[in-house]
Amino acid sequence: MTGAAALGWPSINVQAEEAAGVPEGSGVPEGSGAEPEGHVEESAARAVPVRVSPAGPEDGPVPFLPFRGEVPRVVVKADLLPAFGVLSAISLLGFPVGWLWARLAPGQESTVTGSGAVTPVLAVESYHQFDSLAIFLLLTAAAGFLTGAAAWMMRRRRGPVLLIAIVLGSLIAAWLGVQVGASFAASAFPVPPTPRPGDVFAMAPEVSTPWAVLAQPLAAALVYGLAASWNGADDLGRRLG
Numbered sequence: 001m002t003g004a005a006a007l008g009w010p011s012i013n014v015q016a017e018e019a020a021g022v023p024e025g026s027g028v029p030e031g032s033g034a035e036p037e038g039h040v041e042e043s044a045a046r047a048v049p050v051r052v053s054p055a056g057p058e059d060g061p062v063p064f065l066p067f068r069g070e071v072p073r074v075v076v077k078a079d080l081l082p083a084f085g086v087l088s089a090i091s092l093l094g095f096p097v098g099w100l101w102a103r104l105a106p107g108q109e110s111t112v113t114g115s116g117a118v119t120p121v122l123a124v125e126s127y128h129q130f131d132s133l134a135i136f137l138l139l140t141a142a143a144g145f146l147t148g149a150a151a152w153m154m155r156r157r158r159g160p161v162l163l164i165a166i167v168l169g170s171l172i173a174a175w176l177g178v179q180v181g182a183s184f185a186a187s188a189f190p191v192p193p194t195p196r197p198g199d200v201f202a203m204a205p206e207v208s209t210p211w212a213v214l215a216q217p218l219a220a221a222l223v224y225g226l227a228a229s230w231n232g233a234d235d236l237g238r239r240l241g
Contacts, residue, residue, distance in 0.1 A: 074159055075238075082157050083165035090147050090169030090220075094176025097139050101177065102184030104139075105132040107202030112195045132205035136181070137215045140174050144219025151220070152227045158236040163224050167217045174213035182206060 106128045151166045152158070182204070189204040231237055 074161070076161055079157050079159060079161040082154070083161045086151060086154075086157075086162060087165040087169040087172075090166060091172040091176065093143050093147070094173040095180050097143055097173065098177040098180030098182075099184050101132075101136050101139055101181040102188055102205075104135050105181075105185065105205035107185075107189045107205060109200060110203045111200045112197050128205065129208050133208055133212060136177070136207050136212055140170075140177060140212070140216035141219045143173065144170050144216040145223050147216075148220035148223030149227070152224055155237055158228070158238055163221065166220045166224060170217040170220045171213060174216040177216075178207050178213065 108126070108128045147166055147170060151162055154162065185204040185206070189202045191201055191203070195201065228236055
């Protein structure tokens with residue numbers, strides 16, 4: 001008698017038979033090492049690994065999928081009318097910007113030579129041309145920053161349509177600022193109708209390069225683009241508006 005039998009423990013074959021569903025005393029001699037045919041097949045079936053399906057939402061947290069759900073599309077038709085209103089409102093900024101530039105830009109002290117040519121009284125007076133250009137660039141860039149930030153506050157209309165509107169509106173506003181500013185400056189610095197040689201008068205300031213009109217739209221696009229990059233949402237937060 002083995003030690004397991006002496007202690008009253010069931011033999012290994014009995015445990016295997018009970019696990020396989022084979023009744024005790026089925027005719028297989030104990031200790032012979034042979035097992036019923038059905039017992040072997042069922043043991044092999046239980047040895048086959050079973051693929052476990054992933055846990056559902058009720059069994060555990062669902063992993064984060066960054067592109068889950070429908071990707072927001074660009075809204076064009078619904079944004080056209082508000083964008084046109086924004087473009088028109090920004091274009092009107094050219095009038096106050098032009099007036100303010102005409103008040104801040106310095107005139108150039110000039111005189112009439114014997115040949116009838118108009119020249120600066122002093123050589124340093126020609127530096128005021130750069131001053132006039134720098135003041136115009138600063139004013140239009142500030143207007144671009146403000147309009148870009150104000151347009152970003154229109155949460156329900158955020159998108160490329162509004163961006164195009166503020167860029168075009170800023171370009172028109174800068175062009176109007178040059179035209180209106182020149183008119184205001186001409187009235188602020190009048191020139192004698194028939195200047196004589198030796199007469200000294202102040203020439204009206206002017207914007208010396210046509211590329212100056214790009215400062216305002218570039219500033220507006222920069223502010224709007226930085227705000228969109230910082231936002232990070234697929235729809236730029238339109239659904240929250």
